[in-house]
Amino acid sequence: MIYQTVIGLEVHLQLSTKTKAFCGCIIDFGRAPNTCVCPICLGFPGTLPVYNKEALNSAIKVALAFNCQIQEHTKFDRKNYFYPDLPKNYQISQYDLPLSRNGYLYIYRDNKPKRIGITRIHLEEDAGKLIHEDGQSLVDFNRAGIPLIEIVSEPDLFSPQEAFDYLTNLKSIIEYLDVSDCDMEKGSLRCDANISLRKAGSLELGVKTELKNMNSFKGVKDALSFEVGRQAELLDRGGDMVQETRLWDAEKGVTVSMRTKEGAKDYRYFPDPDLTRFHINQDMIERLRLKLPELPQEKLQRFMKEYSLSEYDAKILVSSKEDARFSEECIRIYPGKDKKLMVNWLIGPLLSEANSRKVKISELNITNDELISLIGFVERGEISGLSAKGVLSQMIDSGKSARELIIESNLLQVSDTEELSKIIESVILENTKSVDDFRSGKTNALMFLVGQVMKKSSGKANPKIVGQLLSRRLTDA
Amino acid sequence: MELNQLTAHELLVRLKSGSVASEAVQEALYARIEKVDSKINAYVRRADFRKNDAVNKKQGLLFSLPVTVKDNICTEGLNTECCSKILAGFCPPYEATVISKLKKAGAEIFPLKANMDEFAFGSSTENSCFGPTHNPWNLGCVPGGSSGGSAAAVAADEAIWALGSDTGGSIRQPASFCGVVGLKPTYGRVSRFGLIAFASSLDQIGPITKDVEDAAILTQAISGYDPNDSTSVDQDVPDYLKSLTKDIKGLRVGIPKEYFVEGMDSEVKSVIEQAVNKLKTLGASVKEVSLPHTEYAVPVYYIIATAEASSNLARFDGVQYGYRAKSDNLIEMYKRTRAEGFGDEAKRRIILGTFALSHGYYDAYYLRALKVRTLIKQDFDRVFAEFDCIAAPTSPTPAFKLGERASEPLKMYLSDIYTISVNLAGIPAISIPCGFTKDKLPVGLQIMAGSFNEEMLFRVAHTFEQNTEWHKIKSSL
Amino acid sequence: MAIDNETIRHVAHLARIDLQAKELERLHVQLHEILGFIDKISNLNIEDVLPASHILPISNVLREDIPHTSLTPERALENAPSKKGNFFSVPKIIE
Structure with missing residues (x-):
C-alpha cells in the first residue's frame, strides 16, 4: 500500500x-x-x-x-x-x-x-x-x-x-x-x-x-x-x-x-x-514590527538583486544571520570590480573551511580585511588560486596575515620574464617531440609544455605568463 | 480599663504622648492570652511560643502597636501553616506585602498567629488542625469563620486589632458573630502577595477591629498598589480618616429584598430592621432594591472558589515544604501526603473543584458559573447607579453551636449566603455590631458600596456606630 | 447532574488524594447533595452573557525585565522534607 x-x-x-x-x-x-x-x-x-x-x-x-x-x-x-x-x-x-x-x-x-x-x-x-x-x-x-x-x-x-x-x-x-x-x-x-x-x-x-x-x-x-x-x-x-x-x-x-x-x-x-x-x-x-530585523527571506531577495547573486548562492549566505552579516560586509568593502569573485570565495573556499571545522563562516578565525588582502594577491597574479586556498587554511589555523604566510612559504609567483625564459628554453630542449607536435598544429601540446615549466618552477611560475611566453617563442622561431 | 481593652486609636494617642509604653501593651496582651486563650483558642502554636525578646521601638504612624495576623498570611521567620497539617513547620523565607506595609508604618507583628479554618475553608473555625476557636460571647458557640481566631481575639481583648482574609465572608461573618468590626476591601485594593491563596479571584485581606476608626486606620496602612501582585490596582488610597464624618444625611441606602427571605433568623431580622430604622433617623433615605441573582451566589461561589482552590492547593504535595507521607513511590507519596495532610473539608473542596473543571463538566459548571458571576456583578452595578450603599444582614443567623453544622457541609455553605455576592462582584463591604439576640449573641449589620468606595463604608458605619452603643458592649468572659 | 463513585475516584486521582472506601461513600452522599443545590444555575438563560474570568477592568500588567536577588540554596531548601546536596529529592517516579 x-x-x-x-x-x-x-x-x-x-x-x-x-x-x-x-x-x-x-x-x-x-x-x-x-x-x-x-x-x-x-x-x-x-x-x-x-x-x-x-x-x-x-x-x-x-x-x-x-x-x-x-x-x-x-x-x-x-x-x-x-x-x-x-x-x-x-x-x-x-x-x-x-x-x-x-x-x-x-x-x-x-x-x-x-x-x-x-x-x-x-x-x-x-x-x-x-x-x-x-x-x-x-x-x-x-x-x-x-x-x-x-x-x-x-x-x-x-x-x-x-x-x-x-x-x-x-x-x-x-x-x-x-x-x-x-x-x-x-x-x-x-x-x-x-x-x-x-x-x-x-x-x-x-x-x-x-x-x-x-x-x-x-x-x-x-x-x-x-x-x-x-x-x-x-x-x-x-x-x-x-x-x-x-x-x-x-x-x-x-x-x-x-x-x-x-x-x-x-x-x-x-x-x-x-x-x-x-x-x-x-x-x-x-x-x-518596526524593530524587526531584515529576515532571511527579505535578505535573500536583496542579496540576489543588489549583488547579482544566484538564488543558490544567496541562500547559502543568508542561512545564518552572522554569516550573512560577515558576507555582506566582505562584499561591501571588497575593492575589486567583480564582486562575484568575492562571493565565490565566500561560498567556495571559506564555506568548505567552515564546514570541515563544523563552524559558521563568521566563526572562522579570519577578518574580512585579511580575506580581502588574500584575494588581492590572487587578483594581482602574485600567487596562484591553488596556493591561496592553502594560505587561507593556514591563516585560519595560525591567525597570521596573508602576507606573512605567503612570504614565509615563498609562494609569490614568478612573473619575471627573464627568469621564466631560462626555464622555457630548457623545457624546449628536453621536450622536442611536444615542440614538434605543437608546431604541426596539435595545440594541446602547449598545455603540456606549460605544465612542464610549472613543474620546473615548483609551481611558482605564473601560468598565464608562461603560456604567453611559450606560444610567442614557439611561433616566432 | 486594661490596656488590651483599648482600641488602637485610643492606644496610639497614649503611645504618642508617651503615657503608655509599647512593651506594656504587649505585656497586657500576653497576660490576657495567658488567662483566657485556653478557653478561646484564638491563637495557634501557643506552646512553641517565645515572647519577643524586646519590642523593636518603632516610630512611624503605628508606634509599635501589635497587629494580630491570621495564619494564612506569610510572615518571614514566623511559621505560617494555614492551620493545616500539610503545612506543618512551614516558615516562609518571605513576607506578605501587607506585613511589609505594616512594619513600614511602624506596627509590630504580633508573634502568635490567629486560628482559622484550614486554608480558610469554612464558616466556623472548626476545620483547624489546632482545634476550634470558641466564641467569647458563648463558649459553646462558634466564632464564625474562617477568620474566627482573629475575630475572637479582638472580641476577647486578646488582640488590639487583627488581619483576616475574606473569600466569601471570612472576615465579615466572624466579625458579626463576635460583635466586632470587619471589612473586606475592594478586590485589588490590598495586595494579595503573601496571602496563601484559597480562591485567587475572590480573596482579599482586611481588618478586624474594635471600632470603625480602627478599621479605617488599618485599611489605610495595608492598602495600595503592589507591583508584585498583577491584580493589585494602581489607584491612589484616599485618607480614610476624613470619611469618619458622622453624617449620612441624604445618603441613598438600598435594602435588598432578596436578603430578607426564608431561612433568616427572626431575631436577626428584627435587629437588622431596627438598625435600618436607625439609619433612617440619622437622615438616610432608605429604599428597597432588588439584587435578582442573589439566590445563585452560593452555587456560583462554590464552583468558582473550589475550582480555583483545587488548583491553588495542588502545590501542597510534600516536595518542597510541609508534610510528606513516607513512600518509595512518587504517586503514592503524593496521594498519601495529601490524604493525610488535608482535613475533610479541604479534601471535599479540592475534589469538588477538580470535578467542576474536569473534562465534560467544565461548561456546565465552571464556565456557567463565570457567566452567572457577570450577572451578579451587573445586579450591583445597577443598584449603585442609583444608591450610595446597600445595608443588609451579615449573616442569616447569630453564632451557631459548635458541631451543629460540622457534618452538613451544605448547611454550613449557606451561612455565607449574605456575604458571598460581595466577593463575586469584587466590591467592598463592612460588618459592624448592631445589636444582640435574647441569648446575648451579637448581630452584625453589613454595608456594601461600589468598587473602591471604602470611604462610603467608613462614613456610614462610623455614623451608625457613633450614634449607638453596641460596639462598647464587651462579653462577660 | 449526578456524580458516581467512578467519577469521584477519577477526580480524586487527578487531585492526587487517596480516598478510603468509607470516605468515598461519605463524599458521594455529600457531593450529591451539594451538586443538587449547585445545579440551580443550570436554569438560567445565559447564552449571551460574557464569562467574568477576571472581575477587574485592568489589563496588560507587566514587569520590567530586571533581575532581583534570588534565594540562596540553603534558604530555598530549608523547608524541604527531603534533600540531597542542593537538590530537592523525591521518591522514584513510577508511572
Missing part, C-alpha cells in the same frame, strides 16, 4: 530574556542547582506571578516574523497536572486565547517554495529539571519559570525531510530575531512531532503518534523516518494504530511506546486568576 506521511511539529522555544517569565530570577545556564530560584518560581504558597514585558515583546516579534495574526485579546490559563519538576503542579500556559494564530513559513523543495501553516504561537513557562538516581529523583528548579513560546505547525509537512527543512528555516528566522539561543542540545529549543500515515489520495487523517525526546534536528528526521516505516508496516499487516506517545531512542534508532501521565483531557485548563488579560493593540504591534 502507498501511504502519505502527515507531520505536524510542536516547537518549544526558551526566550533569552534576562529574567524568568514571572519573577526576577536571572536565566543563566550551568549554575549550581537551585541557585536561580526564589519563592515565586519555586511556587511557594502566597506568591504571585507578574509577566515579563520583554518576554511578551519577544514573543510578539516571533509571531510577526512567522506572519501570524496577533490576537487582540489574550490571557494566561493554568494547565493542571502533577509532576515534581512543576513547582505549583500547574503550568501557566495559554489555552483558548493564544497570543497569535494563522501564521506560515516557507520551505523549499527543488527550489520551489512550499507554505507550511503555523496554527498558533502561545506563551508558557518552563519546568525544572529532574535527575533520576537509584530510588529517588533530584529536582533543580533553576529552569522553572523560564519564558517559553510554543510554535505549533499545521499538519502540512509530508516527509521527514520537510520536517527537517521546516526546523532549519524556523531556527534561522529565530536567530535573526535574536530572541533565543535556539540550541537543541542545551534544550533551549525542543521539538515534539505528531505523525500519521494515510492512504495516498485519502483526505482523512490517520491515527497519530506523538514523538518526544529528540535532541537534534537530525534526531527529529531520523525518528520520523523510523516511525514512517513502523507505521507503514503495521498498517500493511492490517494492525490497529493506537494514539500514543513514543520516545525516540537515538542510540538504538527506534521509537518506544511510553505510558502517558495524564491525558490531554485531564489538564483542566482554566483562566489563571492571578494574571490579568492582555489587550494587544495595533500601536504596540506596529512599534514591534
Whole structure:
C-alpha cells in the first residue's frame, strides 16, 4: 500500500530574556542547582506571578516574523497536572486565547517554495529539571519559570525531510530575531512531532503518534523516518494504530511506546486568576514590527538583486544571520570590480573551511580585511588560486596575515620574464617531440609544455605568463 | 480599663504622648492570652511560643502597636501553616506585602498567629488542625469563620486589632458573630502577595477591629498598589480618616429584598430592621432594591472558589515544604501526603473543584458559573447607579453551636449566603455590631458600596456606630 | 447532574488524594447533595452573557525585565522534607 506521511511539529522555544517569565530570577545556564530560584518560581504558597514585558515583546516579534495574526485579546490559563519538576503542579500556559494564530513559513523543495501553516504561537513557562538516581529523583528548579513560546505547525509537512527543512528555516528566522539561543542540545529549543500515515489520495487523517525526546534536528528526521516505516508496516499487516506517545531512542534508532501521565483531557485548563488579560493593540504591534530585523527571506531577495547573486548562492549566505552579516560586509568593502569573485570565495573556499571545522563562516578565525588582502594577491597574479586556498587554511589555523604566510612559504609567483625564459628554453630542449607536435598544429601540446615549466618552477611560475611566453617563442622561431 | 481593652486609636494617642509604653501593651496582651486563650483558642502554636525578646521601638504612624495576623498570611521567620497539617513547620523565607506595609508604618507583628479554618475553608473555625476557636460571647458557640481566631481575639481583648482574609465572608461573618468590626476591601485594593491563596479571584485581606476608626486606620496602612501582585490596582488610597464624618444625611441606602427571605433568623431580622430604622433617623433615605441573582451566589461561589482552590492547593504535595507521607513511590507519596495532610473539608473542596473543571463538566459548571458571576456583578452595578450603599444582614443567623453544622457541609455553605455576592462582584463591604439576640449573641449589620468606595463604608458605619452603643458592649468572659 | 463513585475516584486521582472506601461513600452522599443545590444555575438563560474570568477592568500588567536577588540554596531548601546536596529529592517516579 502507498501511504502519505502527515507531520505536524510542536516547537518549544526558551526566550533569552534576562529574567524568568514571572519573577526576577536571572536565566543563566550551568549554575549550581537551585541557585536561580526564589519563592515565586519555586511556587511557594502566597506568591504571585507578574509577566515579563520583554518576554511578551519577544514573543510578539516571533509571531510577526512567522506572519501570524496577533490576537487582540489574550490571557494566561493554568494547565493542571502533577509532576515534581512543576513547582505549583500547574503550568501557566495559554489555552483558548493564544497570543497569535494563522501564521506560515516557507520551505523549499527543488527550489520551489512550499507554505507550511503555523496554527498558533502561545506563551508558557518552563519546568525544572529532574535527575533520576537509584530510588529517588533530584529536582533543580533553576529552569522553572523560564519564558517559553510554543510554535505549533499545521499538519502540512509530508516527509521527514520537510520536517527537517521546516526546523532549519524556523531556527534561522529565530536567530535573526535574536530572541533565543535556539540550541537543541542545551534544550533551549525542543521539538515534539505528531505523525500519521494515510492512504495516498485519502483526505482523512490517520491515527497519530506523538514523538518526544529528540535532541537534534537530525534526531527529529531520523525518528520520523523510523516511525514512517513502523507505521507503514503495521498498517500493511492490517494492525490497529493506537494514539500514543513514543520516545525516540537515538542510540538504538527506534521509537518506544511510553505510558502517558495524564491525558490531554485531564489538564483542566482554566483562566489563571492571578494574571490579568492582555489587550494587544495595533500601536504596540506596529512599534514591534518596526524593530524587526531584515529576515532571511527579505535578505535573500536583496542579496540576489543588489549583488547579482544566484538564488543558490544567496541562500547559502543568508542561512545564518552572522554569516550573512560577515558576507555582506566582505562584499561591501571588497575593492575589486567583480564582486562575484568575492562571493565565490565566500561560498567556495571559506564555506568548505567552515564546514570541515563544523563552524559558521563568521566563526572562522579570519577578518574580512585579511580575506580581502588574500584575494588581492590572487587578483594581482602574485600567487596562484591553488596556493591561496592553502594560505587561507593556514591563516585560519595560525591567525597570521596573508602576507606573512605567503612570504614565509615563498609562494609569490614568478612573473619575471627573464627568469621564466631560462626555464622555457630548457623545457624546449628536453621536450622536442611536444615542440614538434605543437608546431604541426596539435595545440594541446602547449598545455603540456606549460605544465612542464610549472613543474620546473615548483609551481611558482605564473601560468598565464608562461603560456604567453611559450606560444610567442614557439611561433616566432 | 486594661490596656488590651483599648482600641488602637485610643492606644496610639497614649503611645504618642508617651503615657503608655509599647512593651506594656504587649505585656497586657500576653497576660490576657495567658488567662483566657485556653478557653478561646484564638491563637495557634501557643506552646512553641517565645515572647519577643524586646519590642523593636518603632516610630512611624503605628508606634509599635501589635497587629494580630491570621495564619494564612506569610510572615518571614514566623511559621505560617494555614492551620493545616500539610503545612506543618512551614516558615516562609518571605513576607506578605501587607506585613511589609505594616512594619513600614511602624506596627509590630504580633508573634502568635490567629486560628482559622484550614486554608480558610469554612464558616466556623472548626476545620483547624489546632482545634476550634470558641466564641467569647458563648463558649459553646462558634466564632464564625474562617477568620474566627482573629475575630475572637479582638472580641476577647486578646488582640488590639487583627488581619483576616475574606473569600466569601471570612472576615465579615466572624466579625458579626463576635460583635466586632470587619471589612473586606475592594478586590485589588490590598495586595494579595503573601496571602496563601484559597480562591485567587475572590480573596482579599482586611481588618478586624474594635471600632470603625480602627478599621479605617488599618485599611489605610495595608492598602495600595503592589507591583508584585498583577491584580493589585494602581489607584491612589484616599485618607480614610476624613470619611469618619458622622453624617449620612441624604445618603441613598438600598435594602435588598432578596436578603430578607426564608431561612433568616427572626431575631436577626428584627435587629437588622431596627438598625435600618436607625439609619433612617440619622437622615438616610432608605429604599428597597432588588439584587435578582442573589439566590445563585452560593452555587456560583462554590464552583468558582473550589475550582480555583483545587488548583491553588495542588502545590501542597510534600516536595518542597510541609508534610510528606513516607513512600518509595512518587504517586503514592503524593496521594498519601495529601490524604493525610488535608482535613475533610479541604479534601471535599479540592475534589469538588477538580470535578467542576474536569473534562465534560467544565461548561456546565465552571464556565456557567463565570457567566452567572457577570450577572451578579451587573445586579450591583445597577443598584449603585442609583444608591450610595446597600445595608443588609451579615449573616442569616447569630453564632451557631459548635458541631451543629460540622457534618452538613451544605448547611454550613449557606451561612455565607449574605456575604458571598460581595466577593463575586469584587466590591467592598463592612460588618459592624448592631445589636444582640435574647441569648446575648451579637448581630452584625453589613454595608456594601461600589468598587473602591471604602470611604462610603467608613462614613456610614462610623455614623451608625457613633450614634449607638453596641460596639462598647464587651462579653462577660 | 449526578456524580458516581467512578467519577469521584477519577477526580480524586487527578487531585492526587487517596480516598478510603468509607470516605468515598461519605463524599458521594455529600457531593450529591451539594451538586443538587449547585445545579440551580443550570436554569438560567445565559447564552449571551460574557464569562467574568477576571472581575477587574485592568489589563496588560507587566514587569520590567530586571533581575532581583534570588534565594540562596540553603534558604530555598530549608523547608524541604527531603534533600540531597542542593537538590530537592523525591521518591522514584513510577508511572
